[in-house]
Amino acid sequence: MPKQDLTIHETFISSNFLLRVASINLMHNPIDLEDRMEMLIEELLDLSPDVLCLQEVLTNGEYDYLDHIAASLGFTNIHIGEEYKDRISDNRSGVAILTRFSDTVFRDINLDVEGATSPTVSAVKASFLFNNNEVNVYTAHLCWGGHNTWVRQEQVELLATEAELDTMANPDSVTILCGDLNEEDDAHPIQYLYGKSIGKSDRGTFWVDAWKMFGNENNRITSSMENKLAIWTATRRVSVITEMVPDRRIDYMLVHGWVYGRTGSPMSFMRWADKPNENGLTTSDHYGVLSDIYLPVKEETPE
Numbered sequence: 001m002p003k004q005d006l007t008i009h010e011t012f013i014s015s016n017f018l019l020r021v022a023s024i025n026l027m028h029n030p031i032d033l034e035d036r037m038e039m040l041i042e043e044l045l046d047l048s049p050d051v052l053c054l055q056e057v058l059t060n061g062e063y064d065y066l067d068h069i070a071a072s073l074g075f076t077n078i079h080i081g082e083e084y085k086d087r088i089s090d091n092r093s094g095v096a097i098l099t100r101f102s103d104t105v106f107r108d109i110n111l112d113v114e115g116a117t118s119p120t121v122s123a124v125k126a127s128f129l130f131n132n133n134e135v136n137v138y139t140a141h142l143c144w145g146g147h148n149t150w151v152r153q154e155q156v157e158l159l160a161t162e163a164e165l166d167t168m169a170n171p172d173s174v175t176i177l178c179g180d181l182n183e184e185d186d187a188h189p190i191q192y193l194y195g196k197s198i199g200k201s202d203r204g205t206f207w208v209d210a211w212k213m214f215g216n217e218n219n220r221i222t223s224s225m226e227n228k229l230a231i232w233t234a235t236r237r238v239s240v241i242t243e244m245v246p247d248r249r250i251d252y253m254l255v256h257g258w259v260y261g262r263t264g265s266p267m268s269f270m271r272w273a274d275k276p277n278e279n280g281l282t283t284s285d286h287y288g289v290l291s292d293i294y295l296p297v298k299e300e301t302p303e
Helices: 033-047 064-071 146-169 186-191 210-212 226-237
Strands: 006-008 012-015 018-026 053-056 077-079 092-099 105-109 123-131 133-141 174-180 206-209 251-256 270-272 289-295
Touching: 012 174, 018 033, 018 133, 018 174, 018 251, 033 251, 053 064, 053 133, 053 174, 064 077, 064 092, 064 133, 077 123, 092 123, 092 133, 146 174, 146 186, 146 251, 174 289, 206 210, 210 251, 210 289, 251 289
Parallel strands: 018 053, 133 174
Antiparallel strands: 006 012, 018 289, 053 092, 077 092, 105 123, 123 133, 174 251, 206 251, 270 289
16 A cells, blocks of 8 residues: 555654655566566555665566566666676676655665675665655665675675765765565674674674564565465575475665664565465565655754
């Protein structure tokens, strides 16, 4: 459903003060691509996000679905980051952000880590004004592989450093990180983002998790073998007894800083793109995440 006015703990919040951000990993394979993108567009027409963050956006196919998504949903600004090539196919993909704001400025963020043996993907940052608030949205697809927690740790530290620079440049700015982080929330990289451990530089960071504020067990999982496309991904290289593969929450919507109840606070959480069509097809091998971020009008500061 579209954004709506909210009442949280007896406090009325106008939908005009909510920035809706949605994120999903679109799957690094063109299998049933056109059907899946039509499913994506149909759901997003109802959800009507202000910002859409995408991971695993294919860049080498004949079907330019990123422009199709933008045109169908009215996004006016699009940027896709540096692509990477799959090791066992010719597929190329990257992360992308689409926004409705004409003043959006994009930047690629290099997340290469020395010594990493699996591909690393550049993050993308979008900066714009919403209700006179400076907003920075990052989308990232962290390195995959169970053995690569150390790589993901260095990548989240790079992103945390970018967020700290945002705050130093404008202490009132709001910084959001969403995407496929390829870790569950008890892993060290996510615990680091929660402020529960320190990084290699002996410095910490703090991010608020929209799911922890407004989610529940029914919408926690974003990667599941109940999803036929997730089964396809899990078995495309090796034989797998998929019933033994655990469900995981590896896709996130996070806001930098102690924003509880103040500007930048998440005010909702939902999982989306999680229902198969009549043929059992889902939009992706991941489920999407979405949150409304509280951004009331910022009054101009007298000079």
